[in-house]
Amino acid sequence: MLEKTTRMNYLFDFYQELLTDKQRSYMEYYYLEDYSLGEISETFNVSRQAVYDNIKRTETMLEEYEQKLDLYDRFEKRQRLLKQLKESVQKGSDDAIEIIETLENLD
Amino acid sequence: MLEKTTRMNYLFDFYQELLTDKQRSYMEYYYLEDYSLGEISETFNVSRQAVYDNIKRTETMLEEYEQKLDLYDRFEKRQRLLKQLKESVQKGSDDAIEIIETLENLD
Numbered sequence: 562m563l564e565k566t567t568r569m570n571y572l573f574d575f576y577q578e579l580l581t582d583k584q585r586s587y588m589e590y591y592y593l594e595d596y597s598l599g600e601i602s603e604t605f606n607v608s609r610q611a612v613y614d615n616i617k618r619t620e621t622m623l624e625e626y627e628q629k630l631d632l633y634d635r636f637e638k639r640q641r642l643l644k645q646l647k648e649s650v651q652k653g654s655d656d657a658i659e660i661i662e663t664l665e666n667l668d
Numbered sequence: 669m670l671e672k673t674t675r676m677n678y679l680f681d682f683y684q685e686l687l688t689d690k691q692r693s694y695m696e697y698y699y700l701e702d703y704s705l706g707e708i709s710e711t712f713n714v715s716r717q718a719v720y721d722n723i724k725r726t727e728t729m730l731e732e733y734e735q736k737l738d739l740y741d742r743f744e745k746r747q748r749l750l751k752q753l754k755e756s757v758q759k760g761s762d763d764a765i766e767i768i769e770t771l772e773n774l775d
Contacts, residue, residue, distance in 0.1 A: 578736035629685035632739075636775050643772050650757060650764045657757045657764075664771075665750050668743050 566592060568633075572623040575632040584619045591616055638667060673699060675740075679730040682739040691726045698723055745774060 569592050577585055590596040590604065591612075598616075602609040627633055646660045676699050684692055697703040697711065698719075705723075709716040734740055753767045 576737075630683075630737075630739075632737075639775065640772065643768055647765060647768050650768065658754060661750055661754050661757065665747065668746065 569620060569623065571633050571636075572627055575636070576623050576626045576630075579626060580619060580622070584615060584622075587612055587615050588619055635667065639664065642667070676727060676730065678740050678743075679734055682743070683730050683733045683737075686733060687726060687729070691722060691729075694719055694722050695726055742774065746771060749774070 569588075573588050573592060577588070580588070586605075587601060590601045591598070596604070598609050598612050601612045605612070642660055642664050646657060646664070648654075649657045649660060676695075680695050680699060684695070687695070693712075694708060697708045698705070703711070705716050705719050708719045712719070749767055749771050753764060753771070755761075756764045756767060
C-alpha cells in the first residue's frame with residue numbers, strides 16, 4: 562500500500578494538470594492530506610461510493626498517462642544517473658562524460 | 669515558419685501519444701514528410717478544409733499540452749545545462765556539482 566501511495570503521489574505530481582478540478586481535489590485530500598473516503602464524502606457532500614469511483618478512475622487515468630508519456634519512469638532514470646554522475650565527478654573518474662551523454666540521449 | 673515547424677516537430681515528438689490516430693497521421697504527413705494540404709486530402713480522400721481544420725486543432729492541442737506539462741521547455745533547459753556541465757567537466761571547473769544539483773531539482 563505504501564508503495565502504491567508513493568507511486569500515486571509521483572504520478573499525480575507529473576500529470577495533475579491533465580485532470581479536472583474535481584479529480585484533483587479528491588486526489589489531494591486522499592493522497593496528500595490522507596483523508597479517508599468517508600471524510601472526503603462528508604467534505605464534498607457526495608456519497609462515499611462516488612468519491613471511491615472518481616478516485617479509482619483517476620488512478621487508472623494517471624497510469625494510462627504514464628504508459629503514454631513515461632514521465633515518472635524517465636524522471637527516476639535521470640535521478641539515478643545524476644546521482645552516479647555526482648559520485649563520478651567527486652571521485653574524478655573518467656566516466657563522467659559518458660554519463661552526461663547518456664543523459665543527453667535519454668530525452 | 670521554419671521556427672514554427674521546428675517547434676511543432678518537437679511538440680509532436682513529446683505529445684503524439686496523446687493524439688488520435690488520425691491526428692497523428694495528418695501531422696506526420698504534414699510536418700515530418702512535408703506533404704501539402706492538397707496531397708494529404710487526396711491521400712485520405714477528404715476535403716482540403718477538413719485536413720486543414722484537423723491540423724490546426726491538433727496544433728492548438730499540442731500547445732495546450734505544453735502549457736500544462738512543459739515538457740519541451742524543460743527538455744531545452746536540461747539540454748542547455750548538460751552542455752554547460754560537459755564543458756565544466758572537460759575543463760575541470762568547480763561548478764560541475766552545482767550544475768548537477770540544478771539538474772536534480774529541475775524535475
